[in-house]
Amino acid sequence: MSDLVIEVANLAKHYGDITAATDVSLQVEPGTVFGLVGPNGAGKSTTIECIQGLRVPDSGTVQVLGRPPREHRRDLFRHIGVLPQHNELLPARLRVGEAVDLWRSFHDNPLSKDDTLALCGLEDRRKTRTSRLSGGQRRRLMIALAQVGRPRLLILDEPSSGLDPVARYNIWRNLNAFKDQGGTILVSTHYMDEAEEHCDQLCLLDHGQVQVLGNPRRLMEERRMRVLVKVPHAPGLDRDRLLALDHVHQVEQVENEWFVFGASDRLYGELKQLTNREFLEMRPARLEDLYLMTTGRAYRTGGT
Amino acid sequence: MNFKMMWTLFRTDLLIYVREPAAAFFTFAFPILLLSILGEIFGRYPHQFRLPDGTSIDTTYISVFFPGFVAFIIANLALQSAPIFLASQRTTGWFRMLQLSPLRLSWVITIRVVMYFAIFVFSYALMYLLARQVFGLQFFGLLLPFGLAMLLCFASFGSMGFLLGGLFNSASTTQAVASIIFFLMYFTSGSAIPRDQFPDWLFRATELNPMTHVVDLLIAVWTGQTFDQLWVSALVVILMGVAGFVLTPLTFRWDAEG
Numbered sequence: 416m417s418d419l420v421i422e423v424a425n426l427a428k429h430y431g432d433i434t435a436a437t438d439v440s441l442q443v444e445p446g447t448v449f450g451l452v453g454p455n456g457a458g459k460s461t462t463i464e465c466i467q468g469l470r471v472p473d474s475g476t477v478q479v480l481g482r483p484p485r486e487h488r489r490d491l492f493r494h495i496g497v498l499p500q501h502n503e504l505l506p507a508r509l510r511v512g513e514a515v516d517l518w519r520s521f522h523d524n525p526l527s528k529d530d531t532l533a534l535c536g537l538e539d540r541r542k543t544r545t546s547r548l549s550g551g552q553r554r555r556l557m558i559a560l561a562q563v564g565r566p567r568l569l570i571l572d573e574p575s576s577g578l579d580p581v582a583r584y585n586i587w588r589n590l591n592a593f594k595d596q597g598g599t600i601l602v603s604t605h606y607m608d609e610a611e612e613h614c615d616q617l618c619l620l621d622h623g624q625v626q627v628l629g630n631p632r633r634l635m636e637e638r639r640m641r642v643l644v645k646v647p648h649a650p651g652l653d654r655d656r657l658l659a660l661d662h663v664h665q666v667e668q669v670e671n672e673w674f675v676f677g678a679s680d681r682l683y684g685e686l687k688q689l690t691n692r693e694f695l696e697m698r699p700a701r702l703e704d705l706y707l708m709t710t711g712r713a714y715r716t717g718g719t
Numbered sequence: 720m721n722f723k724m725m726w727t728l729f730r731t732d733l734l735i736y737v738r739e740p741a742a743a744f745f746t747f748a749f750p751i752l753l754l755s756i757l758g759e760i761f762g763r764y765p766h767q768f769r770l771p772d773g774t775s776i777d778t779t780y781i782s783v784f785f786p787g788f789v790a791f792i793i794a795n796l797a798l799q800s801a802p803i804f805l806a807s808q809r810t811t812g813w814f815r816m817l818q819l820s821p822l823r824l825s826w827v828i829t830i831r832v833v834m835y836f837a838i839f840v841f842s843y844a845l846m847y848l849l850a851r852q853v854f855g856l857q858f859f860g861l862l863l864p865f866g867l868a869m870l871l872c873f874a875s876f877g878s879m880g881f882l883l884g885g886l887f888n889s890a891s892t893t894q895a896v897a898s899i900i901f902f903l904m905y906f907t908s909g910s911a912i913p914r915d916q917f918p919d920w921l922f923r924a925t926e927l928n929p930m931t932h933v934v935d936l937l938i939a940v941w942t943g944q945t946f947d948q949l950w951v952s953a954l955v956v957i958l959m960g961v962a963g964f965v966l967t968p969l970t971f972r973w974d975a976e977g
Contacts, residue, residue, distance in 0.1 A: 492819060503811060
């Protein structure tokens with residue numbers, strides 16, 4: 416039997432004429448954080464729902480902990496904790512302590528109620544209705560509920576979506592602690608910075624297809640994308656002239672600028688000389704730049 | 720069987736239900752209000768009927784038509800509360816949350832049925848005590864047949880409620896359709912207004928109303944009638960239940976998104 420925690424092979428899913436996922440293949444190894452990244456509508460949630468067994472793929476196979484999820488739903492969810500995308504799934508009139516009691520009752524050896532409430536920092540809110548929690552508190556509660564059964568795998572659909580930086584930090588601190596204890600995390604996010612910082616492996620999805628798959632840093636290194644210099648358009652300055660420079664490895668046109676990538680800071684000097692400009696904008700290359708290079712489109716979290 | 724889980728799920732379902740102001744009002748307060756008002760207006764009117772052995776009984780109006788109030792509780796729970804609650808929990812995603820747990824999904828339905836039955840028993844007990852204490856309610860039948868008849872009506876209408884709860888994606892559509900069905904059935908069944916007050920054409924037309932047969936069956940058993948006087952109503956209620964049990968699995972959905 417495979418040691419892989421999740422194995423998806425050639426997954427395809429359509430909703431009528433809309434293709435949500437096509438030929439998606441990925442493997443999640445134990446003890447890692449695997450990120451599904453992409454803009455809204457990229458196919459992340461459909462892929463996750465197929466992995467959770469909530470949806471039936473049109474073709475392809477899904478194995479979770481060595482078993483197909485739909486056929487072994489109950490057994491698998493003893494070992495899997497899930498965070499759905501939306502916060503509003505908990506009934507508004509349910510109190511925090513009651514939600515914890517219910518989730519604890521589903522498992523044979525759950526975390527204690529106090530530990531669960533401590534995990535989400537809601538020890539003093541046990542009698543508060545879930546509808547009266549802030550977005551961040553509700554998200555933390557739902558992540559703690561996912562962890563109540565001491566799972567081996569957490570499947571999290573956009574855990575930090577819509578949260579402020581402090582709430583995001585707290586959520587990732589908790590998730591990193593889970594990983595440090597040997598847990599595996601499959602997380603979908605449209606925050607590229609988050610994926611870059613926390614994911615050991617990522618799968619960049621767009622239009623239901625895998626665009627890039629691998630370790631984020633290695634992916635950037637393979638493409639020699641360490642620094643980005645933005646060069647405004649100028650007469651006679653074209654792609655070929657830019658690529659002819661020694662330290663230029665990738666070039667992409669974005670609106671009125673060339674995005675020029677290289678592995679060395681010396682790229683900046685070369686470009687200044689070529690363009691006769693005193694100042695050019697330079698910054699470290701980021702994962703969203705990889706998206707740009709892969710899809711030819713600037714990364715936008717709000718649309719497809 | 721994990722009794723702790725089942726108890727916790729039952730308790731959670733019940734808490735969510737009773738904390739919904741509209742559901743709590745229509746389930747607990749409204750039937751009491753209805754009984755108090757109608758009972759005060761008509762309840763003490765003299766009424767006469769015959770037992771199967773020919774004995775003439777002089778009693779009050781409420782002692783014969785009390786089962787109409789019982790039918791109201793059943794129909795209100797089964798045709799209003801249950802489908803609306805189901806549809807709203809499906810659309811808000813609560814059922815999706817439960818699918819993502821190791822919970823056996825059939826238990827969710829079982830516990831839900833048990834919860835409605837518990838609410839029904841509680842509601843019935845309240846109505847019975849009120850009618851007995853305030854309006855001198857009398858019972859002329861046998862306890863076991865009446866209990867079985869109530870159970871049959873509850874199961875039959877309950878299955879129709881679960882069927883209705885699966886038909887529409889939207890909770891508001893479910894609520895609108897459920898309300899229309901409920902009020903149409905209620906006002907023409909003899910539960911609100913005795914059918915013997917109806918004009919002849921309406922009396923005949925309302926024989927097509929399934930709730931009419933629930934009311935007739937419960938009144939017949941409550942007043943100690945024999946099988947030959949209630950078999951048609953019993954058969955209609957049974958057939959309706961069978962249809963509900965057969966069709967519900969075809970319409971029931973855990974997920975609003977399909």
